[in-house]
Amino acid sequence: EVQLVESGGGLVQPGGSLRLSCAASGFTFSSYAMSWVRQAPGKGLEWVSGINSRGVGTGHADSVKGRFTISRDNAKNTLYLQMNSLKPEDTAVYYCVTCKQGTYFCTDLARFGYWGQGTQVTVSS
Numbered sequence: 001e002v003q004l005v006e007s008g009g010g011l012v013q014p015g016g017s018l019r020l021s022c023a024a025s026g027f028t029f030s031s032y033a034m035s036w037v038r039q040a041p042g043k044g045l046e047w048v049s050g051i052n053s054r055g056v057g058t059g060h061a062d063s064v065k066g067r068f069t070i071s072r073d074n075a076k077n078t079l080y081l082q083m084n085s086l087k088p089e090d091t092a093v094y095y096c097v098t099c100k101q102g103t104y105f106c107t108d109l110a111r112f113g114y115w116g117q118g119t120q121v122t123v124s125s
Helices: none
Strands: 003-007 010-012 018-025 034-039 045-051 058-060 068-073 078-083 092-099 112-115 119-123
Touching: 003 092, 018 034, 018 092, 018 119, 034 068, 034 078, 034 112, 045 068, 045 078, 045 092, 058 068
Parallel strands: 010 119
Antiparallel strands: 003 018, 018 078, 034 045, 034 092, 045 058, 068 078, 092 112, 092 119
16 A cells, blocks of 8 residues: 655744655655645645656756755655745645656646645744
8 A cells, every 4th residue: 555654844933944754655665756745725736846766856846946955765765855944835735746657757736646645834923
């Protein structure tokens, strides 16, 4: 059974940092590209960051570029999202998502595969 379990969310002040983790199991993690996707209150899904299966190719949405960094540790079957200089508009539920098998990279719903349950990030003073 595929499982993606996010952790590391919480309440942080503007300008602060958080690191999200996603523990993967039930599939060959190192064979899948991965993404982080978020959903703010009352808004649609937004792709945040993506990384290929080997971790040598990454991409970030313009809204988070320069502030967020995606990484992975294939030996630990874990995906990370380092979030710095957080803003109130970063408040959202953050989801860890696999790309569909054989996809080098994914940024849109059609190429997403399995989803985690999400972790809440709230940026507020």
